[in-house]
Amino acid sequence: MRILISGFGTVGQGFAEVLMRRRDFFVGRYGKEVSIVCVMDSSTFAKDRAGIPPDDLLERKRTTGKVGTETYADSVEVMDSVDYDLLVEVSPTDIKTGGAGLKNIRHALESGKDVVTVNKGPLALNFCELVTLAKKNGCKFRFEGSVGGAMPIINLCRECLVGENVSSIRGILNGTCNFILSKMDNGQPFEQALKEAQQMGYAETDPTNDVEGYDSACKAVILANSIFGRNVAFSDVSITGITSISGEAISLAASQNMVIRLIGEVSEDRLEVSPRLIPKGHPLSINGTLNVAQIVTDLAGPITVSGRGAGRTETASAILSDLVSVMDDRKERGDRCRNP
Amino acid sequence: MRILISGFGTVGQGFAEVLMRRRDFFVGRYGKEVSIVCVMDSSTFAKDRAGIPPDDLLERKRTTGKVGTETYADSVEVMDSVDYDLLVEVSPTDIKTGGAGLKNIRHALESGKDVVTVNKGPLALNFCELVTLAKKNGCKFRFEGSVGGAMPIINLCRECLVGENVSSIRGILNGTCNFILSKMDNGQPFEQALKEAQQMGYAETDPTNDVEGYDSACKAVILANSIFGRNVAFSDVSITGITSISGEAISLAASQNMVIRLIGEVSEDRLEVSPRLIPKGHPLSINGTLNVAQIVTDLAGPITVSGRGAGRTETASAILSDLVSVMDDRKERGDRCRNP
Numbered sequence: 097m098r099i100l101i102s103g104f105g106t107v108g109q110g111f112a113e114v115l116m117r118r119r120d121f122f123v124g125r126y127g128k129e130v131s132i133v134c135v136m137d138s139s140t141f142a143k144d145r146a147g148i149p150p151d152d153l154l155e156r157k158r159t160t161g162k163v164g165t166e167t168y169a170d171s172v173e174v175m176d177s178v179d180y181d182l183l184v185e186v187s188p189t190d191i192k193t194g195g196a197g198l199k200n201i202r203h204a205l206e207s208g209k210d211v212v213t214v215n216k217g218p219l220a221l222n223f224c225e226l227v228t229l230a231k232k233n234g235c236k237f238r239f240e241g242s243v244g245g246a247m248p249i250i251n252l253c254r255e256c257l258v259g260e261n262v263s264s265i266r267g268i269l270n271g272t273c274n275f276i277l278s279k280m281d282n283g284q285p286f287e288q289a290l291k292e293a294q295q296m297g298y299a300e301t302d303p304t305n306d307v308e309g310y311d312s313a314c315k316a317v318i319l320a321n322s323i324f325g326r327n328v329a330f331s332d333v334s335i336t337g338i339t340s341i342s343g344e345a346i347s348l349a350a351s352q353n354m355v356i357r358l359i360g361e362v363s364e365d366r367l368e369v370s371p372r373l374i375p376k377g378h379p380l381s382i383n384g385t386l387n388v389a390q391i392v393t394d395l396a397g398p399i400t401v402s403g404r405g406a407g408r409t410e411t412a413s414a415i416l417s418d419l420v421s422v423m424d425d426r427k428e429r430g431d432r433c434r435n436p
Numbered sequence: 437m438r439i440l441i442s443g444f445g446t447v448g449q450g451f452a453e454v455l456m457r458r459r460d461f462f463v464g465r466y467g468k469e470v471s472i473v474c475v476m477d478s479s480t481f482a483k484d485r486a487g488i489p490p491d492d493l494l495e496r497k498r499t500t501g502k503v504g505t506e507t508y509a510d511s512v513e514v515m516d517s518v519d520y521d522l523l524v525e526v527s528p529t530d531i532k533t534g535g536a537g538l539k540n541i542r543h544a545l546e547s548g549k550d551v552v553t554v555n556k557g558p559l560a561l562n563f564c565e566l567v568t569l570a571k572k573n574g575c576k577f578r579f580e581g582s583v584g585g586a587m588p589i590i591n592l593c594r595e596c597l598v599g600e601n602v603s604s605i606r607g608i609l610n611g612t613c614n615f616i617l618s619k620m621d622n623g624q625p626f627e628q629a630l631k632e633a634q635q636m637g638y639a640e641t642d643p644t645n646d647v648e649g650y651d652s653a654c655k656a657v658i659l660a661n662s663i664f665g666r667n668v669a670f671s672d673v674s675i676t677g678i679t680s681i682s683g684e685a686i687s688l689a690a691s692q693n694m695v696i697r698l699i700g701e702v703s704e705d706r707l708e709v710s711p712r713l714i715p716k717g718h719p720l721s722i723n724g725t726l727n728v729a730q731i732v733t734d735l736a737g738p739i740t741v742s743g744r745g746a747g748r749t750e751t752a753s754a755i756l757s758d759l760v761s762v763m764d765d766r767k768e769r770g771d772r773c774r775n776p
Binding site: 118247252256375379384386395396397398400401403407410 | 716718723738742760
């Protein structure tokens, strides 16, 4: 399995580290290593058909700020110059145009390559085009880490709940908002909670994407398209953020043994992000930066899953999960039995 | 896929109903139906190599109290008289000897048949023997529903978290205890909460198995053996139940913004069921009859999953999940692609 990584920021570097930590796992499971044959960052690239040791890539990035010594003008030309099997697309997301991520994913799928990504922009804007392209060209296309980071949800529905009819998914899809609302539960005003989130590195200097619910909306779109087979985009989501939630509203909720949480809700006919009242002790009433999703099914009833919605290693773990899934589907394991 | 069902109580009947409801699913996914070729209850059996319609079985059980018109003395003789591919073992559990379930599972595996079960007794007593037998004879052996009912945990670890190193699992593995403790949070004394659990049908007349932690301990054993590869049995678990938890202890916990929950903890070197303090808002602080488990992994961090721990259709849904997994592994789908 020869991998091309586009994007070598936090997540790309985290994935390179995870590949090092799981070297023995891949050798044990598939009888061979996964090799990184090319990495692109925003302006440079490194490539070697024999595979580049992840620690060399990490060391060069750390010391020079760049992953490669050669620069490029067009990422597609770099991709076409490399023999690879699977693209890991982790360049910075652009939820207005899809950016370099959309271009790279589209080109890889057009070239018959498998793709694993956590890049929300292309998925929230061009989901159906990309899935259709993948099917047409016989490519695997996976994006577990694009929703909820390390929290398994897309693969959970696909693997563990495959015989279920899912009627709705409701979840906390943005850890920054949940951190702020949890702090407000303890009496902090919104502005102070936001400031603390920024100091902790959870919120960006411009927190609009998080607190206005745009990030949650992207994830709702990805769930609507991937789990419910809908054909929707970012502009179809009804969005209300958390900026107008007052301390009085939080207190009133608490007096009824409830909390206010920013909930994304997706079903056959709903696509919404808005603050909701949740009873304390309910699986969706959790505190802090966790993400959580409740999947309502016809046989099993409600299944709730939570996990870390962000983080270098956590997001890389979702990419690892997708990579293993693709390699299993590609029968990289040959005839060996997975388990009894 | 020809199925033999041993046990036709609540779960067996629930599974027959689920097979009816999912007829189109199986035809769509595998191009053929799943057929029930034999069902045994405690004293009778029905068999037909052409398959028996589930509604005929359910109707006969409902009207006569028995699933068949023929009686048997030895279940093994009935099993040997039938051509089947997979045993669904859902007879009443016996956590002292393993009972009929152990005998049936052992015989099916010795005969080279796949087995799906939710029967905790055989798994808590003879886990390693049965897994070794399955491996030796090339059989699939699955038991998702034996821990947490509809809550996916064993398949979650096996499928979605396959690249992770799991360091511990802590969970609420008994819904009856959690119902009682949730009621005690609201000021009810233990005896009254237990009585309400019995009236609601959550607790049995003799609630020992639940409230003394024995049921949770069986599930802890199954997790220790299946997820951590240990070789432990029921007698290895350190068990403290909930009968000595006072209203004062609950109040004291509440004053610290905590709840008391009965937690099973499993790791390489721990195997314990005992009441623990859990902060409110923590994923393990949930109320009511739900089961929940927090899986701590090295890359993804903590992943928490919750769902209904019992119920006719809910437990049957776990059997369905295992059945689909076995059929996929058996390549019943041929060369058709599962998904892009």
